[in-house]
Amino acid sequence: MADTVKAENRKGFLVDTSRCIGCRSCQVACKQWNKLEADKTANQGSFENPRDLTPALFNRIRFVEGSNETGEMSWRFLNERCMHCGDAGCMKVCPSPGALYRTKDGIVAYNKERCISCKYCVAACPFNIPRYDGEDKVSKCNLCLDRVGGGMAPACAKACPTETLKFGKRNDLIARAKSAKKTLYGENSLSGLGVVYALEGPPEQYGLPASPSIPFSIFLWKDVIKPLGILGFWGSIGAVLLHYVTIGPKKVDDDLDAKEEGHE
Amino acid sequence: MSKYIERFRTSERVLHWIVTGSFFTLLISGLGLYSRLFNGYFAMFGGGQNAILIHKLVGLLFFFSSLYMFLNHKKDVSSFDDADWQWIKKYGGYLTRYGLHFDIGKYNPGQKLFAVFIAAATVVLGVTGLFIWSPVSFPRWIVQLSLLLHSLMFVGSIVFVIVHVYLATIGNPGTIEAMLYGDVRKIWAKKHHPKWYKEVAGE
Numbered sequence: 001m002a003d004t005v006k007a008e009n010r011k012g013f014l015v016d017t018s019r020c021i022g023c024r025s026c027q028v029a030c031k032q033w034n035k036l037e038a039d040k041t042a043n044q045g046s047f048e049n050p051r052d053l054t055p056a057l058f059n060r061i062r063f064v065e066g067s068n069e070t071g072e073m074s075w076r077f078l079n080e081r082c083m084h085c086g087d088a089g090c091m092k093v094c095p096s097p098g099a100l101y102r103t104k105d106g107i108v109a110y111n112k113e114r115c116i117s118c119k120y121c122v123a124a125c126p127f128n129i130p131r132y133d134g135e136d137k138v139s140k141c142n143l144c145l146d147r148v149g150g151g152m153a154p155a156c157a158k159a160c161p162t163e164t165l166k167f168g169k170r171n172d173l174i175a176r177a178k179s180a181k182k183t184l185y186g187e188n189s190l191s192g193l194g195v196v197y198a199l200e201g202p203p204e205q206y207g208l209p210a211s212p213s214i215p216f217s218i219f220l221w222k223d224v225i226k227p228l229g230i231l232g233f234w235g236s237i238g239a240v241l242l243h244y245v246t247i248g249p250k251k252v253d254d255d256l257d258a259k260e261e262g263h264e
Numbered sequence: 265m266s267k268y269i270e271r272f273r274t275s276e277r278v279l280h281w282i283v284t285g286s287f288f289t290l291l292i293s294g295l296g297l298y299s300r301l302f303n304g305y306f307a308m309f310g311g312g313q314n315a316i317l318i319h320k321l322v323g324l325l326f327f328f329s330s331l332y333m334f335l336n337h338k339k340d341v342s343s344f345d346d347a348d349w350q351w352i353k354k355y356g357g358y359l360t361r362y363g364l365h366f367d368i369g370k371y372n373p374g375q376k377l378f379a380v381f382i383a384a385a386t387v388v389l390g391v392t393g394l395f396i397w398s399p400v401s402f403p404r405w406i407v408q409l410s411l412l413l414h415s416l417m418f419v420g421s422i423v424f425v426i427v428h429v430y431l432a433t434i435g436n437p438g439t440i441e442a443m444l445y446g447d448v449r450k451i452w453a454k455k456h457h458p459k460w461y462k463e464v465a466g467e
Contacts, residue, residue: 093411095297096312116312118297119399123407132400217408221415226299229419236423240430247361250436252455 010106011148012084012194013157013165014173016182017206020077020164022047022061029159030058033144053080055133058141059156064206078206079156079165082129082141083186084108084194089214090121090130090138092222099138106170106194109145112137126190126212143194170194190214268447269465277443279333286326287425293319298415320397327390334383340370341379347459348373370460378428385417392417 030036036056041049048063059081068074088108094100099114100121117136122128133139144154148167152158157167166173174187177198185203186193189212197203203210272280293315295302309315334341344352347367351357356374357364366372371379392410399407432439438452453461 095300095303097300097303116306116316118312118316120411122399123404123411128404215404215408217405217412221412225412225415225419229298229415229422230301232419232423233426236426240427240435243358244430244434247359249434250357250363250456252438252449252452 005102005104005106007192008169008171009104010086010170010192010194011143011168012106012170012173012196013079013167014177014196014198015079016164016166016177016198017076017078018198018200019162020061020079021162022063022075022077023161024061025159025161026079026156026165027057027060029155030141030144031056033147033155034058034142053129053131053140055131055139058082058139062207076200076206077164078197078208079195081156081195082108082143083127083190083212084141084143085126085189086191086193087214088190089124089126089218092214093120093124093218094118095120103145103149105143105145105148107143107145107148108194109142110138110140112139124214124218126209126214170196186212267449267451269450269453269461270446271442271448271453272446274446276336277446279329279336280443282329283326283333286322286329287421289322290319290326291422293322294418298418320393323390323393327386327393330382330386331390334379334386337371337379341376344373344376345369348376365455365458367459368457369463370457372457374431378424381424382421385421388413388417389421 031038036058039050039054039056041051043049044051046063046065048061048065050057050060053060059079062078062080064076064078066074066076084107086106088100088102091100091102091108095118096114096116098111099116100108100110103109112133112135115137117132119132121130121138122132130138130140144152144156147154153167157165170192174184174196177184177196182198185197185199185208187196193212197206197208199206199208292305293309296304296306296312296315297319306312306315309318347369351366351368352373354360354364354366356372357366392414395402395406395410396414432443436456438449439456442448450461450465453465
């Protein structure tokens, strides 16, 4: 992890999609606890609602509707939210110290007062999660850090009636899922996601990237161009100064004459 | 007879300093966005949000003034003649103490390259800046690419500008006058830009 949180201190979710019934209690509980306004939505021919995360919707159930080999209707449900990545793209690019920060539990939290509305986090997130609210400030799942800080489970996990969303010590949740022979998603990607999934099929079927990573252009920007730029700045200042004291300025002839004659 | 000859008209000098002023305002207001190392520069603008606003507005000024400056000089900077190639082969004489002379017109190849680079950088910085202006209005891949190109062009510009400032000041005594009050000494012109001097003075 890019920061200083020890793996054994990290808290997170284990999302067992096989248990999810798509009831969306997590969506509602999140709205209630975080005092988020309702979003106006429209029927678009799917039970999925709303169709995307919004500044007032920190987590939602993604409905993957299809049919299986025998032509029967199949539904898969995925709880979509900030993954609280161990190596978080948003934190990597955020230029304002303290706007996005990591708690001692490993949560990627944010402070809207420190947010300067640059929206770099929107471009850098491997999962396209951060949204901007009406005041042009970052908005996303903060993993109910107030509840977690007080030793409680986040609102979504508390409300989940089927234990699809299990919250706790990340290492324990992963160990238990492994002993139950679950195939895990996000255990090691991006230094370990704070939200680990037990999926029933390949991640692509759920709309998740098979191997999530910080976008390559963001890596080039922050890890290549930025240090090269600082090197280029001081390097070129050093080079011109070195030129001045070794080869020296190009004087025009009467400068030399003036030196020899001692007057002008 | 005057010892001086006019190199830049008043309007050209004013335009140059508008471009200069906007460039350095963009540099200072953008540093805090470039890296958290430079977060302190935001305080000069009353916080990051104000710095971004100023960066956007001054960016417009820089984009149009820099582009206009290039278009004014396009004819002078977009072709190389034989003397220019000689200059390039000898690195303009900047790597030796022995005074080298080339039959250079109004601008030498280094100046031409600088002008063309800054014009290209202006276009790239301006277009990518438009996408970064409102990232949520454009597809993420465009914004990601824009952030990369914007930083790359900034780095290239700052290196070119450092060299430009050096060569126009202490590196070539007598040069800065051209951009301050417009006139350079004839002897300066005969040495650095003999072909231009012949065209203008007819000597």
